[in-house]
Structure formats: structure tokens, C-alpha cells
Amino acid sequence: MTEYTPDQIIEIYNTPLLELVYRAASVHRQYHDPSEVQVSTLLSIKTGGCPEDCAYCPQAARYFTGVNEHDLMSHAEVYEAAKRAKAIGSSRLCMGAAWRNVRDDDQFDHVLGLVSMVNDMDMEVCCTLGMVTENQAKKLANAGLYAYNHNLDSSEEYYKEIISTRGYQDRLATLENVRKANITVCSGGIIGMGESVEDRCKMLYTLALLDPQPESVPINALVPVEGTPLENQTVVDSWEMIRMVATTRIVLPRSVVRLSAGRTELSKEAQALCFMAGAGSIFAGDKLLTTPNPDQNEDLALLNALGLKSKPPFKGGKKERQQFEVDETKERPKWSRPGHTIEANEAYRKNKKVLTE
Numbered sequence: 001m002t003e004y005t006p007d008q009i010i011e012i013y014n015t016p017l018l019e020l021v022y023r024a025a026s027v028h029r030q031y032h033d034p035s036e037v038q039v040s041t042l043l044s045i046k047t048g049g050c051p052e053d054c055a056y057c058p059q060a061a062r063y064f065t066g067v068n069e070h071d072l073m074s075h076a077e078v079y080e081a082a083k084r085a086k087a088i089g090s091s092r093l094c095m096g097a098a099w100r101n102v103r104d105d106d107q108f109d110h111v112l113g114l115v116s117m118v119n120d121m122d123m124e125v126c127c128t129l130g131m132v133t134e135n136q137a138k139k140l141a142n143a144g145l146y147a148y149n150h151n152l153d154s155s156e157e158y159y160k161e162i163i164s165t166r167g168y169q170d171r172l173a174t175l176e177n178v179r180k181a182n183i184t185v186c187s188g189g190i191i192g193m194g195e196s197v198e199d200r201c202k203m204l205y206t207l208a209l210l211d212p213q214p215e216s217v218p219i220n221a222l223v224p225v226e227g228t229p230l231e232n233q234t235v236v237d238s239w240e241m242i243r244m245v246a247t248t249r250i251v252l253p254r255s256v257v258r259l260s261a262g263r264t265e266l267s268k269e270a271q272a273l274c275f276m277a278g279a280g281s282i283f284a285g286d287k288l289l290t291t292p293n294p295d296q297n298e299d300l301a302l303l304n305a306l307g308l309k310s311k312p313p314f315k316g317g318k319k320e321r322q323q324f325e326v327d328e329t330k331e332r333p334k335w336s337r338p339g340h341t342i343e344a345n346e347a348y349r350k351n352k353k354v355l356t357e
């Protein structure tokens with residue numbers, strides 16, 4: 001449920017900037033403690049080699065981006081990374097895998113073990129593993145998963161322009177499955193892929209219609225990676241990022257808005273305006289999944305300079321394991337594969353072929 005129509009959201013987005021920031025800051029103060037920033041650390045536990053064709057993603061096998069493929073990380077590797085994340089003040093570890101969807105196999109069982117281990121380290125555990133069924137979400141909940149990240153990334157209309165190997169409705173179905181498992185929802189999107197303001201606002205509208213609304217909403221600026229079809233996109237202008245954060249803040253008043261990918265392109269002052277406009281969370285650590293993130297010492301200095309403190313984890317970080325009964329034999333996941341042609345990607349591929357021949 002939302003009190004806003006898509007047109008009203010566009011109107012908010014187009015409000016004169018300082019007026020917009022002022023309004024967003026007021027909403028922020030109504031629902032959140034403006035002196036706290038929740039800090040998460042990303043960890044790519046399975047990197048590259050993904051079968052999907054997401055035009056923005058350096059981990060899609062079909063694009064030649066130079067990302068080194070890496071099989072699932074061991075317990076020891078994840079343990080060390082989680083310890084480092086905790087030491088820099090992160091309350092949450094978000095483990096990402098370059099998968100289209102989860103399968104009920106040994107690899108998933110291994111991830112369940114990782115979730116359980118990090119939960120025992122008193123950190124909030126988040127995963128982003130692609131599409132999940134209800135039973136898979138319940139298995140994650142039984143292992144102690146706190147949050148699941150699954151982005152809508154854009155409007156339903158523009159999604160078709162960037163991905164042909166899966167459908168938007170499957171993203172929404174995954175979010176429903178996550179909810180049924182009593183796991184908090186983290187879902188947002190990317191700006192700067194060539195979408196219109198209308199697309200950005202429609203995405204926010206779709207997120208706002210979720211009941212309940214997502215607990216976290218990451219706003220990413222596209223990191224244009226060489227080798228992907230979006231490599232030549234111009235870097236998102238700071239004002240647009242501030243506008244998007246502020247609009248998200250107003251439309252999804254209770255959600256924690258996470259200032260996500262693209263911070264390396266934002267000045268300290270632009271980031272300060274994003275915090276003013278209601279960003280209540282960041283990713284810390286010098287790497288996102290595969291691309292760079294600001295230096296952790298610079299981040300600490302920035303938070304200090306602004307008088308912001310990192311938020312402690314929910315209930316000491318340890319989530320009670322759920323006790324869902326799981327019967328995967330009764331479940332037949334049917335994820336769609338639209339397979340339509342994306343003109344821009346085709347043109348890009350042909351162009352690349354000419355260049356490399």
C-alpha cells in the first residue's frame with residue numbers, strides 16, 4: 001500500500017533539489033535516528049561465470065570483463081572476511097553469489113552452513129543468491145538468515161531492455177517467498193542504465209506496493225564495467241543520486257535507504273547530502289562484489305566529520321533460527337526465460353565481434 005501514485009512520485013522526484021532534500025530530511029527524522037548509519041559489508045562468495053545476460057553485470061559469463069571466476073568460498077575464507085567486516089564496524093555481512101537461482105544441491109547446503117556460521121558470529125546475515133523458492137527461503141531462515149537482497153533494479157518495462165534471461169514477475173515471486181520465510185527484504189535498484197525518470201519512479205512505486213514494504217532499499221548508481229553492454233554509460237550525476245535517495249526516502253518512509261554502488265564517484269559533500277536526504281546505510285570495505293568501493297578509513301573519517309555513528313546490529317546480531325518444515329518434493333520451481341531480443345545488446349555484441357576479428 002502506498003499513498004502515492006506513479007505521477008505523484010515523479011512530481012516528488014522533480015521538486016527543486018533543496019526543497020526535496022528538506023522534505024526528505026523531515027521524513028527521515030520522523031521514522032529514523034538521523035545520527036545512525038547502518039554499515040554492511042559485501043562478500044562475493046561465488047564470483048563470475050553467471051549464465052544470465054544482465055547488461056550491467058561484470059559477472060555474466062557472456063561478457064568479457066576480466067572478472068576472475070571463483071568457486072564457492074570455504075568456511076575459513078568467509079570466517080576471516082566476516083571478522084574483518086566486524087572489525088571495521090559492519091553490523092551485517094551480505095554474501096553474494098553469481099547465480100541465476102538457488103538449486104537444492106550441495107552448494108546450497110554449503111551456503112546454509114555459511115549463514116549459520118556468520119549468524120553465530122553475532123552479525124546480521126544477508127544473502128543475494130538469485131531467485132529462491134519458498135522452501136529454499138525457509139531453509140535459509142532455519143539457518144538464521146536475517147535479510148535477503150533481491151533487487152527489482154528498474155521498472156518492469158525497462159527491465160526488458162537490460163535482461164532477457166529472466167522475468168520481472170519472478171523477481172516479485174522471490175520477494176514473496178522471502179517474506180513467507182520471515183526473512184527481512186532488501187530490494188532496490190540501479191540508476192544510470194539509460195532508464196527514464198519515469199522508470200525510476202515506477203520502480204519505487206512497485207517497491208512501495210509491497211506489503212510490508214522492504215526493510216532495506218539499496219540505491220545503486222551503475223558502475224559501468226568495460227566489457228558489459230553498458231560500459232559506455234555516462235556516470236550518474238551526483239544531483240540525480242541525491243534526488244533518487246530523497247525520493248526513495250519520502251515514498252518508502254520506514255525503509256532503510258542504502259547508498260550502494262557508485263560511491264567512489266561521489267564527493268564527500270555529495271555523500272553528505274545523500275545522508276541528509278535520508279540515506280541510512282552504506283556498504284563499507286574496499287570492494288563491493290567485484291568493483292571498488294571507497295577506502296574504509298575515508299569512510300570512517302567521513303562519518304566522523306558528519307557526526308554519524310554506525311548502528312549496532314539488530315538484537316546483538318544473532319537471529320533466532322526458524323523452525324520451518326521444508327518439503328522440497330512438493331515444489332516445482334518454474335522460473336521463466338523470456339528470451340526476447342534486446343536490440344542494444346545485439347548491436348553491442350556485433351560491434352564487439354567486428355572489433356575483435
Ligand code: SAM
Pocket residue numbers: 056057058059096097098099100128129130131149150151153189190220221222223224225261289
Ligand atoms: N545473482 C544475484 C542476482 O542477480 O540477484 C545476486 C548478485 S547481483 C550481482 C546483485 C545486484 O548487484 C544486482 O541486482 C544489481 O542491482 C547489482 N549490480 C550488479 N552489477 C552492478 C553494476 N555494474 N553497477 C551497479 N549495480 C550492480
Ligand code: DTB
Pocket residue numbers: 042058094096128149151188189218219220223260261288289290291292
Ligand atoms: C546491491 O543493491 N548492491 C550490491 C548488493 N546489493 C549485492 C552489489 C553492487 C555490485 C556492484 C558491482 C560489483 O561490484 O560487481
Ligand code: SF4
Pocket residue numbers: 050051052053054057058059060097098099100130
Ligand atoms: Fe548473474 Fe546476478 Fe550478475 Fe545477473 S546480476 S549476471 S544474475 S550475478
